[in-house]
Amino acid sequence: MSVRTLLRRILGSLVTIWLVTTLVFFAVRLSHLDPLAALLSQGLASPEQVAEMRAALGLDRPLLDQYFFFLSGLPRGDLGRSLFDGQPVIRSIGESLRFTAPLALSAWLLAIALGLTLGAFASRATAWETRRPARLTARLTSAALVLGTATPVAWSGLLILWAAVPLLGKLPPGPAREFVQLALPTLTLGIASGCSLGRVAEAGLARARREPFFIAARARGVWPQWRLEWSALRTTLAPVISLAGVEAAFLLGGTMVTETLFARPGVGRLLVESILRGDFPLVQAIVALAAAGYALFNLLADILASYLDPRLREEAE
Amino acid sequence: MRAIGARLLSAGFLLCGLLSACAVAPSSASELHYGLTLVPTGLDPHVNASSELGIPLRSVYDTLVYRDMQGGFVPGLARAWTVSTDGLTYTFSLRAGVEFHDGTPFNAEAVRTNLERILSPDTKSQKARFMLGPLTTVDVLDALTVRLTLSESFAPLLDSLSQPYCAIASPAALAQWGNADYQFHQVGTGPYRFVEYVSGDHLTLERNPDYAWGPSIYRNRKAAIERIVFRFYADAATRAPALLSGAADVMGELPPQDALRFKEDPSFQLIPVPIPGQPLALYLNTATPPTDELAVRQALLLSADRQAIIETVFGGLSPVATSAISSSTWGFVEAVPALGDTAAAEALLDEAGWVRTPASDWRTKNGTPLTVEVVVPPWGFNPQVGQMLELQWEALGIQVNLTQVASFAALREAQDAGKYNLLSINLSGADPDLLRPFFVRDGSYNLSRVADPELDSLFAAASRATDTAERLHLMAEAQQRIAAMALVLPVRDYVNLNAARADVEGLSYDAQGWFPNLIDASLKQP
């Protein structure tokens, strides 16, 4: 991918992110939710005191004024403060990213690894030279991949939690327990995403198997079979990697559900909670972050794909 | 081959070593693992509002006074105090020889710094400010005497000063860390020192060996357990497994079904603690039909089978609520009968003109069916309570539309919109004054939309009364009037279901119900 294309992509992404943030800024302020409602939760703040706070936070100014005030903070890196606890938005997001980043990254890598392996195995089901028993297991793998894409993350997460409870019971608090607690949501998301990637890999590889080069190599006795599959996969890798970029969207959405399910204080759960509370600055910042992350994932995936598959490079020019 | 074998063996030993290093020993006599529930948005007692932060911080700080279990007040950091007859001036004589954890001395100047911090708008206090009410100035009379001046009489002031939200922190530490960072470096005078707080992960306390000025409500002079580590278990489903596995030694707010299991298990103990304040209750809107009719409100109350709800949803582990405040709150009187009377409810509805017709499932009057809108929040099994009430009322021919909102802010939005007939909200607190915003004309929580001069004057007088007997009398009258007007459907008194391992001894909770007196806890030696 040429530098010029890359720069154009990055510029395009920045404009998109700015547009998204603006849209979200005005959209969430349509809501009737009062973010200062929590103050009244103790029943002791008088409406006058709440009005004071509202003015201090600039919430009663006209919408456009608030928007420009928000924009003016961006060059300084000031994304505003949470209306709920007064902490700078960047700090809250940074703290929760500590929990989400390892989860999202490991789930993505697991999904790619799982998808490629299972997809390759499942594609053997339609190969002319697979023996009957192997064919049966390959068909089952294929069916499992289909089932995996259909199962909602909430349900598979609950199943994994249920299976893990006895294990968690035997572990005292410490690094081992921390590892298992990180592994559970990673497994949930990685398996779910891996199944969709696996189906694409399976279809791609099943096609590749019918190619003359593959048949010829098998006939010549190229062994073991996975070596050949790997080289065949490289030709079909590009769509898989591109899909992996799109799967990032699924992962971002999936972290919301799994973090709520496994009670991990990450960005996904923070987004859900801020929306429920009407904490506009946090919602804006997190959605902007999601859009940026998604754009980044896709860019990386496209770069990787064009590197691996020269046929794509001409398209990019 | 041999080289490989040797390498494998040494790798094996390394692995064993690593694993044993990983395996942290379960609580020895010196360490307790306490399970908290919600991750608080902030841990600064003067700023933030959740009850979770009070659980560890009760033991990091001392307060001027402490509330005993009978509702009276005992000396804490204040040795003695006097209140002027008009209730506008409180003078506290402070205890000598008290030191903060950082070695700086405790004195009247420290009290002033703390109270002024709470009052200052820069602190953006979410709870403590409002607990201090009409407090205007704090004056230092001498090194150990401080005077508080109020703009009007405020009966709940001592109760506020007894809670961790109005605790006394080291002015040196407050100045050093500033408002944003102080929560991570807290310094008090209490039986435990604040060691560290990793947001969302854990909070550690260590015993203060120099503690020698505890109030009379503490049994021990010094803490017995050396370290206490708090971890967060926001998801109710993970609390019981954590306790069972030994990851936690004490756990709060267990779901009733899990709590029942711990009750029966001899290696655990169930410690149910009634929480003073409001019970789980629904407020009836007197401004929206059909609940604008007294007969309809009374019928709704009489036909609600609260005992069945408690048996089914709460495992029988709560008492039926019988007033606008719970039975463990100071000033409680029984005002709403515990048992319902469905026949009487039907009669009331018939008399009011809401009759059953063969044409419809629901009672009708002048062609309009009897429909009530119920709004519940998602926590505390409120949706399940709402669903059971729906079934009970539908048996009476009342159509129920049950709506669940997803957050406190959304509940507030529903309250402001006013389209509900019943709405569920509840606050906790040891002082019955917390009811005032619910029942006075301009109260911020006037969910019933009442404008009753008698209630207004009762609550106003009670808030100013300095005589305890007079206050009790006024609050009793207020509760009876609320019941007579059928403004509240109280369902169950909130009981915090704590469970602990059987070898945790002496764990008791203070008068607010939420906060444990950790100084008294100890671990039985095996």
Next chain:
Amino acid sequence: MTSRASPPRLAALLTQPPTERRVPWIALAWLTVILVGGLVSAGAAVNLASHSLTPPSLAHPLGTDLLGRDVGLRLLAGGLRTLRMAAAATVIAAVLGSLWGLVAGHAGGWLEWILVHANDVLLSVPGLVLALVVIAALGQHEMTIILAVGLGGVGSFARLARSAASQTSHRSFVLAARALGASEVRLLQRHVFPNTLEALTAYALLHFGWALVNSASLTFLGLGGAPSIPDWGQMLNESRLVFLHAPWLAAAPGTALALTVLAVQRLGEWISKP
């Protein structure tokens, strides 16, 4: 390939790739059960049985929940509500998205450029996050969930419709019709749209599965608003409170969701094969 005797039938069924022409009887049967069962049991779901949290038994094949209600009946009634929400959301996404994409693909020029880039903005936010923002703006109940999931899906429909429309628009019969004096609207209506219909319908079925999972996720997060009317995502959420004691409460809606998505996907594959 080999000279073995013909294999026994069951093994043959499992080892041969499925021919896409085979009617997906199982998928159709499952969907019928859900739909009909839902219609039939709508009222019965609220009947109160006496014992709460009983495991599956003869009287209650899927057990009872915390309030003693039969899980099977609630599952069927909930299925109808969940399917209804997903269907409505899909219709919204399909109609709005197709319109957007068809106009963009057919118009070309600066209009296409604007619409495509606006669509990219929409697509740059993951669907579930976009749905949450809509809910944040409009409130938390069933109608907004439908709207939110619908809007979240507009982007991908628009993209598909645009590429299908731009392919069709450049074909000779459209150029001829334009030369004969047909207005742009009529061209869209009479020529472009019918030719893209097949691709759009196939995608709509696929999208229905996505809408199903996402609306269930939103009700799972507690945004549905009506706790007494069952819904699969909501039932999944309620089951978490008593999960250790009663895992069957989660198994029923979770498995039903997975099977329904599977059935819809299978149906989509079958319909899309010419």
